[in-house]
Amino acid sequence: MTNHEERAGRASSKPKRVLVLTLAAALLVPAGNTLLPATVQAESAVPSAGSAAPAEESSSWVPLRVIAEALGARVDWEGASRKVTVSRGKSVTSVWIDKDQAFLNGKESSLPGKVRLENGATLVPLGFLREALGVNFGWKGNVVIPEAQDLEAKAALFVNELMHGRKDHLTAASTPALNQALTPMYAATWSAQLLPLLGEKTLLSSWETQENSVHTNLILRYQTDQVPYPIEAIIRFSKAGLVDDFSFSQETAPSAHKPASYDQSDSYTEREVVIGEGSLALPGTLTVPKGDGPFPAVVLVHGSGPNNRDEEVGGAKVFKDLAGGLASRGIAVLRYEKVTREHPFKAGAQEKFSLWEETGADALQAASFLRGQKEVDANRIFLTGHSQGGYAAPLILERDEQKLFKGAVLLSAPSGNLMDVVVEQQEEALRRLTETGQPESLLQQQEQAVAAYKAIREQFKNPAYSKDQLPEQFPLGSPYWWFEQRDYMPAQKAKAQSVQMLILAGENDWQVTLAQYEGWKEALKNRTNVEYRSYANVNHLLAVYDKLSTGLEYGQSSNVSADIVRDVAEWVKTH
Structure with missing residues (x-):
């Protein structure tokens, strides 16, 4: 049986599964209250979103940080030189406060005015920021509005709104089926999980689109200072262009699989x-x-x-x-x-x-x-x-x-x-790891896993619990999934x-x-x-x-x- 680490969450040689569990398990433990968007930092630290008037014309001046970060860009501030660097994908753009000079992917360009700092927000021309981010978006009512067909931008915005728990924005972007499932409680829970993971110094490094007969899938890959490996978000769009589902995991290397000789x-x-x-x-x-x-x-x-x-x-x-x-x-x-x-x-x-x-x-x-x-x-x-x-x-x-x-x-x-099978599986793994001379640290880890699963089995077989009387705490994910099949x-x-x-x-x-x-x-x-x-x-x-x-x-x-x-x-x- 494929390992039950997706539900168990113990240490694994496949970290992707650990992350999947960390995020999925949060759905089972509701957050106490809805989280608010991240607070704006002071001008003396890093230029932030602030507030700006609605803008639609390319010549309008808009807040760089709030727009760039909403679309997955990383924004870095150098206080001594008053330089702001925006990175998204393979694009890198730099501007300086009180200068009309910019560098886009190493090429110098002139702006129609000097970059300025107002109320803690770095303001740049809308048309220039569109070019820098590679996204044709609008800005109205302090909201980023991507083109209807730009699913990559819509996916990045969805991740940002989910990270900040903005249920009203998520509702507008999602299918009725997802909205029914993504309650305010779940939105808050996901925010609590994603903010520490993607909340600061995060770069949308690459993205790709994959089509199937049900969804158009946008695969977004993020690099963050919070964890040493890229995070992969899959945002699944309905054929009508609304978000229908999503998942997050650690990015994995492409499969080494090769076609079998018998596959004609x-x-x-x-x-x-x-x-x-x-x-x-x-x-x-x-x-x-x-x-x-x-x-x-x-x-x-x-x-x-x-x-x-x-x-x-x-x-x-x-x-x-x-x-x-x-x-x-x-x-x-x-x-x-x-x-x-x-x-x-x-x-x-x-x-x-x-x-x-x-x-x-x-x-x-x-x-x-x-x-x-x-x-x-x-x-x-x-x-x-x-x-x-x-x-x-x-x-x-x-x-x-x-x-x-x-x-x-x-x-x-x-x-x-099934629970007996899982315990048997862990015991057999320990025997084989020992026989093949694996490092002592790995053996100790597996010994702990065996003990943990045996303790879980005791709880699982406790007659006080059933699918109608579930334990308040159960370490293998959804207790209903397990207790429904106990017999x-x-x-x-x-x-x-x-x-x-x-x-x-x-x-x-x-x-x-x-x-x-x-x-x-x-x-x-x-x-x-x-x-x-x-x-x-x-x-x-x-x-x-x-x-x-x-x-x-x-x-x-x-x-x-x-x-x-x-x-x-x-x-x-x-x-």
Whole structure:
């Protein structure tokens, strides 16, 4: 199972997850009161926003700092020379108080008047500031007004308004669905989290746009003196140009993943699709073999955490490999962004967000979508769940009232109670780290993690608590998500089901150990339509790794085992 550090928040070799938790956990602990915008600093320190009359003409003079910082720029003040430097992206601009001289990216230019300081605000011409920031904006009523189609500027402004907890401005910029979720309490909570992180000496260093079938995503990267790594904000816009969701994390390096040798891309086509409808619709990719259909098809169901459609972890893209490998063998494949990836805030803000909402409901919608595609054999659709996706498979099959799924493939799926699995996972990690001679500091850290999870398990199993009587404090994120499934035992639920299954496990998997694989075999020993296979040296990401897997290898480029791709394809095609 993919590590539960997203919910646990313990130290990790992937700091991105720690930051995700820090911000997400804040949503569970409401702030006491709404925070006000940052106060203006005195003239003797750093020139600040002050106040200025509405301005729309390029020749109008406007406050440099408040506008520049609202759009993500870093503003630096040198008191001795009275120099103000504005940095945004790759652009650097310098001006001096009481001078009509400016330098824009090293080139000198003249201003139509001297830069002046009024009421603590550095005033510059509007047209010049537009050029310096690379944004065509208006300034009216002390509000920055970007062009309607300039989503990059709108995204930067949204981050600034969220950081300062300005709920009225956020409301105007957001979809109704996001506004319903982003209550004043949550806006204040996010402000309390972001102000210390991005509040001072922050630079919007780069940005890019990524399109999918549901959102236009602006990815903003910030550099700040507060933390030693870049912060990545993803602001998701609806097709109408309103902010529909957002997330913050540590920026990660591009994946080292390389296509697998069995992925014959000339043997299939791919197209962007939409799964579901309404405020939580998901973008996806349908991979279809070339040739005459209809073809059998699989729905790929994610492991834990906010996975993308490729189920990208470090140097692995588990679902991209499976999609390409299976389609190359004549099987259509549907994969999609997980709801906690595409709609992270709206999903997390739900008071009773459960395993079903996170993993199950979308799997059924995906199967329903496939049934309507002409290239797909509607009677041969298979659920294929990895890790948590396989763990949830019996729940999904139980609620599959239309019998959309003909069978299920479980890949590295836990068979027992989730909290027991997590403790087992941490104990196995400690054993492997010790065996591979890791530094004492890392071993001590892991020993602390084992002790912590055991204590959490005691609280989790306390009969005084339930999904209807939640503890006031619970260290793994949303207590409802955990307690709602406290009695869920996937192998026991599958025991009473009749849908044919293929259960596969890696023998080098520390996250879902072979004890879980044996749990499936024991629970389902009286069923005659379940097949089992395990693979030597295969880790949790379904890749062959010849050394003892500890998770430290996940950053390396890897591919799903060719044997697993072959066996899944043959099983699907013969059932």
